[in-house]
Amino acid sequence: MYEKIKLKYNLNGLEPYISEETMNIHYNVLYTRYLNNLNEILKKNSFDFSIPKEEIYNIIERFPASDRENILFNLGGVLNHELYFDTFISGEDKNADKSNLVVEKYKSLDNFINKFMEKAKKVRGSGYTFLVVDKDRELALVNLSNQDNPYRCGLFPIMNLDLWEHAYFLDYKADKEQYIKNYFKIVDFDKVSKKYEMLKKNIC
Ligand SMILES: [Fe+2]
Structure with a gap:
């Protein structure tokens, strides 16, 4: 199964620009839901989780047609949020x-x-x-x-x-x-x- 990424800052580390409440919902609820959905549907298809997530776009046709849209939506939800959370640093204008x-x-x-x-x-x-x-x-x-x-x-x-x-x-x-x-x-x-x-x- 794919694991949840760890944030490199605290949930309140992006305040005052993004609140702890927003980060909590975004990371602990929404992103986690995408990840759980993705893991569940891949597991159902006996997927090899050693394959990097990005590679799934290249092998999507191996999955049943009825599952592809669901996989792509949740895969995007996982990758997009992992990149978004990784884009930030705690503390204004550090870099x-x-x-x-x-x-x-x-x-x-x-x-x-x-x-x-x-x-x-x-x-x-x-x-x-x-x-x-x-x-x-x-x-x-x-x-x-x-x-x-x-x-x-x-x-x-x-x-x-x-x-x-x-x-x-x-x-x-x-x-x-x-x-x-x-x-x-x-x-x-x-x-x-x-x-x-x-x-x-x-x-x-
Ligand atoms: Fe989001």
């Missing part, structure tokens, strides 16, 4: 000055944030904005609906923003724009840069 990643393509961190915000504002309904690396090792911003994941399209996600209402409604009510602005105050840009460097070396 904003270490972001070599964006300088390459976006010239400055401010320019990158503006582009990301413009993209995020275009998500209608439930979905995510992702920073991805493509097969040419280029960075790109991509919006996907519901629990779709870039791996499904052959892209490698390194950072994402959850734009489902459950991610912000308790803390921001209908002010999604403020949630999007505050998101960047707790992004671990150093870690995102390291993921990019590693992917650039490993994409063949």
